[in-house]
Amino acid sequence: MSIADQGAPANETDATGRAASRRTGALVGTPLLVVGVALAAMNLRPAVTSMSSVLGEVRDGLGASASWTSLLTAVPTICFGLAAIIAPLLGRRLGVARAIGVAMAVLTVGLVLRVVDGPWVVLGGTFIAASGIAIGNVLIPVVVKESFPHAVGRVTGIYTAALAAGGGFGATFTPMLEPLLGWRGAVGAWAALSAGALVVWATGARHGATPASRIADGERRSMLRRPLAWAVTAFFGLQACVAYVAMGWLSELFVSEGIPRTTAGLMLALINIIGIPLSFLIPPIALNRNSQSGWIVGLASCSLAAIVGLAVAPAAAPWLWTVLLGVGMAVFPLGLGLIALRTRETSETTDLSAMAQGFGYLLGASGPFLFGVLHGITGTWTASLALLAAVIVAEMILGWVVGRPRFV
Template structure:
């Protein structure tokens, strides 16, 4: 039941739409909850530790479930595997609004499991089905990802009074994932089986991905950029509210850091991923995040929109992280393995970020130590991104 038993999904315009809609559902589960985190905590009577765990649960689950994604893809084929991911996501979004704190955590874990499978497999679909347009389709994918995250953050707070509170506002995003599932089922179909591209004896010579040094560099880089992104998505809104920004404006700022990624996803990947090296682009974008974090530490209320725009620009390193996974591998099988490793281990590394950020703030009563820690993470991300972006194979 390996990859050679089924052909790649046929790269039609409808499949591009399916990829975009699937991608648009991979962030609202996180950003919708983050935008009303204070209300959720107060309504459930939850502790600061529970809140920190809730912000870390998605990235933990992304790491754990990503390990199973390649097996699911091989057993079911990409069409069915991504459909399963969207179905699991929809179920989790519904489950987490029906009861108390532990059900919220459990439903978030289930939803994040569906997201994790999509995180790993959709980039493989892009490489297999659109081999001559990886940069352009990656741009569409990451733009849809950013749009979904931004919309989830921007529209959840205004939905609250219309649907009776945070439960209805957060649960409403299940409708979007169900719609994406319908479109995916209509557009995803396998073509004729084709050879894997390896010679008969190549499998015996192939080193496990875990034994390849560059694979670990890519994984660490991916994990650290995920750490920065999920700290921003999990805590930026609360940080701004604590310094006097209104809840609605803080939700808009959270939306902005995602929405900024839409034009950047169309502009940067087609250029950067068609060049031999992506190192300069990665370092430049990470510098934007570093300036934003410094601003938040020194004067958070002085120019919150400036810090938001810089942080959103820096988070546009994400599509380059996905692109590097595809460019540093020779074929779809290696891409699947590296994608699973980078996202499986990387998201587990990234999960420590929101948890430690929140706990450090809870212990010190100040955002500054948490932001200093985040700045150190960004500096290390720069160094690893420079190495990961150099033109060579794992």
């Protein structure tokens, strides 16, 4: 055998190894990657808030039933749960950079599809868009821990601030665009933002030569066997329940109390906008402390006060209830940060992120649906708000448990 023949397999092996490294190495933590993370995150909420801010117009325009409307508000969280389960597999097969790129592409297709036809196409397009969101939900926190290990709190703050900003933009501008473009044009316009994010992500996300840290398969123990992982999952699901009830139904609640649709949309936007400065301030402080329990309980208490206010006197101080609810929903970045803090290795972070967001969002999906069903049965918001208050109390209890310093 010639020297050239002997060298060929080695070269092929080296090439294969370099290709694998490009797929499995940690993403290089550059400033452009931070921008890519922020823009990707900014697209993970407008698909929900844009639709909910013109929910009445969509329902009337399609001639849809109240049950269909409740299902539409629940579809995103159902899909977040189902699609999140496959996100780790997609990340391993394609690499995190390509997987998140695929997520942005799927989101863009779903946003366009859901405005081209009738009620079932709207549901199907929303499901596709939410599938893309689910993949980003799971894998972006992994990028934060893996590529910025010494700045988890700060980059988590940027990430969640971008999430809040995207949700706020969707709620603010969709009602303004609706008179000009109709609800289809106003809701479909957000596909342009996700397409732009895809371009930036493709430019800035690059795997480095250093492989992401992994635990040997023989040493890995399923997250399903870890009690703390279940506690984190339940906590994440309950906070998601509160958040998606607010995003799906708050505007309708205020409109039913005589508040103009545009003003109600601004109130929904304010909830998200409040999250922007809080996301910059709270995670870097709270996630650098030994325990996050006090922060979680304190923030959730604001949500509970808002729900009590909405139940007792919704029209008396709607802006105050909105602000309190917005402050309370700042518990979300702490939930994401806890996924990184309660794990030792990147592989554990991926598994816990998939479990917490997969099962958590499935739990959270019941919130908007039951909230709407109770309202439809009773004709008032009282029973629905009482259910939400009970969810917040449970969230506070679990938040105290998962906020204590330990590993899964």
